[in-house]
Amino acid sequence: xxxxxxxxxxxxxxxxxxxxxxxxxxxxxxxxxxxxxxxxxxxxxxxxxxxxxxxxxxxxxxxxxxxxxxxxxxxxxxxxxxxxxxxxxxxxxxxxxxxxxxxxxxxxxxxxxxxxxxxxxxxxxxxxxxxxxxxxxxxxxxxxxxxxxxxxxxxxxxxxxxxxxxxxxxxxxxxxxxxxxxxxxxxxxxxxxxxxxxxxxxxxxxxxxxxxxxxxxxxxxxxxxxxxxxxxxxxxxxxxxxxxxxxxxxxxxxxxxxxxxxxxxxxxxxxxxxxxxxxxxxxxxxxxxxxxxxxxxxxxxxxxxxxxxxxxxxxxxxxxxxxxxxxxxxxxxxxxxxxxxxxxxxxxxxxxxxxxxxxxxxxxxxxxxxxxxxxxxxxxxxxxxxxxxxxxxxxxxxxxxxxxxxxxxxxxxxxxxxxxxxxxxxxxxxxxxxxxxxxxxxxxxxxxxxxxxxxxxxxxxxxxxxxxxxxxxxxxxxxxxxxxxxxxxxxxxxxxxxxxxxxxxxxxxxxxxxxx
Numbered sequence: 001x002x003x004x005x006x007x008x009x010x011x012x013x014x015x016x017x018x019x020x021x022x023x024x025x026x027x028x029x030x031x032x033x034x035x036x037x038x039x040x041x042x043x044x045x046x047x048x049x050x051x052x053x054x055x056x057x058x059x060x061x062x063x064x065x066x067x068x069x070x071x072x073x074x075x076x077x078x079x080x081x082x083x084x085x086x087x088x089x090x091x092x093x094x095x096x097x098x099x100x101x102x103x104x105x106x107x108x109x110x111x112x113x114x115x116x117x118x119x120x121x122x123x124x125x126x127x128x129x130x131x132x133x134x135x136x137x138x139x140x141x142x143x144x145x146x147x148x149x150x151x152x153x154x155x156x157x158x159x160x161x162x163x164x165x166x167x168x169x170x171x172x173x174x175x176x177x178x179x180x181x182x183x184x185x186x187x188x189x190x191x192x193x194x195x196x197x198x199x200x201x202x203x204x205x206x207x208x209x210x211x212x213x214x215x216x217x218x219x220x221x222x223x224x225x226x227x228x229x230x231x232x233x234x235x236x237x238x239x240x241x242x243x244x245x246x247x248x249x250x251x252x253x254x255x256x257x258x259x260x261x262x263x264x265x266x267x268x269x270x271x272x273x274x275x276x277x278x279x280x281x282x283x284x285x286x287x288x289x290x291x292x293x294x295x296x297x298x299x300x301x302x303x304x305x306x307x308x309x310x311x312x313x314x315x316x317x318x319x320x321x322x323x324x325x326x327x328x329x330x331x332x333x334x335x336x337x338x339x340x341x342x343x344x345x346x347x348x349x350x351x352x353x354x355x356x357x358x359x360x361x362x363x364x365x366x367x368x369x370x371x372x373x374x375x376x377x378x379x380x381x382x383x384x385x386x387x388x389x390x391x392x393x394x395x396x397x398x399x400x401x402x403x404x405x406x407x408x409x410x411x412x413x414x415x416x417x418x419x420x421x422x423x424x425x426x427x428x429x430x431x432x433x434x435x436x437x438x439x440x441x442x443x444x445x446x447x448x449x450x451x452x453x454x455x456x457x458x459x460x461x462x463x464x465x466x467x468x469x470x471x472x473x474x475x476x477x478x479x480x481x482x483x484x485x486x487x488x489x490x491x492x493x494x495x496x497x498x499x500x501x502x503x504x505x506x507x508x509x510x511x512x513x514x515x516x
Contacts, residue, residue, distance in 0.1 A: 027053055038340050039374050145216055145370070152215040153192065155370075162372045163214050164188045170223055171207070174230060177465055178258050182238045183230070190214070198225040200232035202242060207233070219367040220334050220377065227260035234258070259462050330458040333387045335394050338366040338375040343420050345401065348427030349394060350378060356434045357393060358386040358452065360459045362466070381459055401426045 030049045037045050167188045175183050184205075191199065191208040199208045207229045214222055231254035236242040244250040247262060255262045335353075339346060342363070350361040359382035366377040380390050401423050408422055459466070 027057070037373075039372070150215075152211040155215070159370075159372060160190055160211070163190065163211075163369055166367055166369075166372075167207075167209060167222075167226060170226055171230065174223075174227060174258065179234065179238075183233060184237065186233060197221075198229045200229040200236070202232075202236050214369050218334070219338065219369065220364075222369075224260055227258045228255070228262075231255045231258055231260065231262075328383050328454060330381060330455060331384055331387060332379060332381050332462065333391065334364075335378045335380045335391055336398065338368055338377045340368070340373050340375040342376055343424070345420070345423035345427040346378075348424065348431055349397060352397070352427065352431050352434060353380060353390045353394060355431075356438065357390040358382055358455075359390045360455055362459070362463060381462065382455060397427070397430065 030045070030053060034042060034045045034049055168185070171185065171188070175181055175185075186200075187204065187206040189201075189206050189208040190211040192212070193199075193208075193210050194212055196208075197210050197213045200206075201208060207226070209222065209225060209229075213225060231251055232246075234254040234257070235244050235250045239250060239254075241250050252262055336349075350363070353359055354361045359380045362379040362381065363376045364379045366375045367373070368375060378394075380387055380394075382390065404426060405419055405422055409419075
């Protein structure tokens, strides 16, 4: 029998204190996970927490080392990993917390063994090595989609099943929204094709969508691919024209019914920007771009005049175009990221674009496939020139309010207030500033906009069952009013068509057409 090293009681007491600290940390991390998640993932975290935390708390109440079972702690760790950790390998924003809980549990397991069995002198170094090495090996880190070695097939099967369930729900919604339930639900599959984003497979009544497409592209592009394949299904099954040409007149009519492009693209002109062109429309946008670029002048008076002139020019251009009833092409463009939580400043940004930049804003349902999270995303509808200006304004203001919040939080005026109040105040202040500028134009130059019937008709065509909703506001604390004051000082300062570190990236090119 090996001889125990001196000070075993001291060792047990110190290890027990560390055990308690780790245990409390693991419980706190699980609570943080639940607060940080939404939808199905939150339900999974909650159910896991309900199983794991009572066992943790019971261990924390143990009165002596005899009640601590190494087998129980090992079972606790395995329960956590099987219920939550392995099923959320792709939840990148939560990965660090999930790994931290798993590491805590593995350390707890090692400490319990040490406390219960004690250590011989020669075992102390091995024990330390156990605590310091190999804790992150099971499972390995998930590759980011930007990693060249990323493979959607390595994601957990549970996530693949969630994608298929979401595709089925999207199909069901589109079938009701545009087709009054005309189609019969097909089988949904994930394909490994890098060439065909989607495919209608008539002989087994299946719609296959590329797993690469779902993992790497925006959900809006995936839905457009789904519409494209639904158009093939509509022609083949509801209209009984399975022998029709793949992209013939019947298919084009089906695409029109589903409000999708025949090549599966959302905004084919989305990357087109005004430059050197003989088109009078492009010349107008080019002039607006140059005026907005003057907004970065160090002379505040010159910047204000440039902004006022650009606003007047944009207003006159839209009024003239509407009055002349010129043939205008309306497009749809998704602006900004998918939001899992829509706050007041998001609504204010939408109001700024809709009220002052001649576009219609819709909040459309969206989805984040890699975290299996539902959300919403802003959709702007208008002419290309108005979309270009609106996209610039949204990106610039989104970056500006974040920068102003960081400056406010570091200032003496900050007393621990909420970010949501400050951002709501900032955007409200800028909205008021634009309203004052518009009132001045109306008063001094008799410019009155009465809306655009052509735009409204196009929106009604795209969204025939459109409904209105309002989001909740935030409380009006000190930070809100500070934000309003600072928002009134925001000036737009960059050219619409120029790339810069201060501007968000342009909408990516349309993906390759969906397959047949």
